[in-house]
Amino acid sequence: MVGGEAAAAVEELISGVRRATDFAEQFRSYSESEKQWKARMEFILRHLPDYRDPPDGGGRLDQLLSLSMVWANHLFLGCSYNKDLLDKVMEMADGIEVEDLPQFTTRSELMKKVNRRHHQTCLASDLLMEMWMV
Numbered sequence: 001m002v003g004g005e006a007a008a009a010v011e012e013l014i015s016g017v018r019r020a021t022d023f024a025e026q027f028r029s030y031s032e033s034e035k036q037w038k039a040r041m042e043f044i045l046r047h048l049p050d051y052r053d054p055p056d057g058g059g060r061l062d063q064l065l066s067l068s069m070v071w072a073n074h075l076f077l078g079c080s081y082n083k084d085l086l087d088k089v090m091e092m093a094d095g096i097e098v099e100d101l102p103q104f105t106t107r108s109e110l111m112k113k114v115n116r117r118h119h120q121t122c123l124a125s126d127l128l129m130e131m132w133m134v
Contacts, residue, residue, distance in 0.1 A: 040072045078104030
């Protein structure tokens with residue numbers, strides 16, 4: 001009889017996972033790739049029990065969906081957000097494995113490169129001017 005109870009428990013667990021996955025599927029954006037959606041769905045399902053809306057409403061689920069979009073946008077599109085918000089979503093996503101993430105260069109990194117090149121160009125120009133003046 002123990003084997004039958006274990007099989008029933010496994011079946012119930014699988015059924016629960018299917019229901020949760022079906023529930024989360026309604027929140028997929030049409031523009032999300034399969035890789036992006038799988039990662040975001042894992043984020044949502046991981047925190048769904050903590051963000052269920054109370055019977056009187058409250059928007060907790062909306063907050064979770066927003067946090068999942070912040071995380072996905074930061075990860076896959078390179079969007080930047082307030083440090084506290086990013087810290088929160090990165091902590092919430094700790095342990096979610098996503099492979100082959102794109103690499104992004106921030107605006108400040110680009111400006112440093114441009115300024116460095118400009119500085120080098122100015123130095124070279126000054127050197128040429130000195131050579132011509134001699």
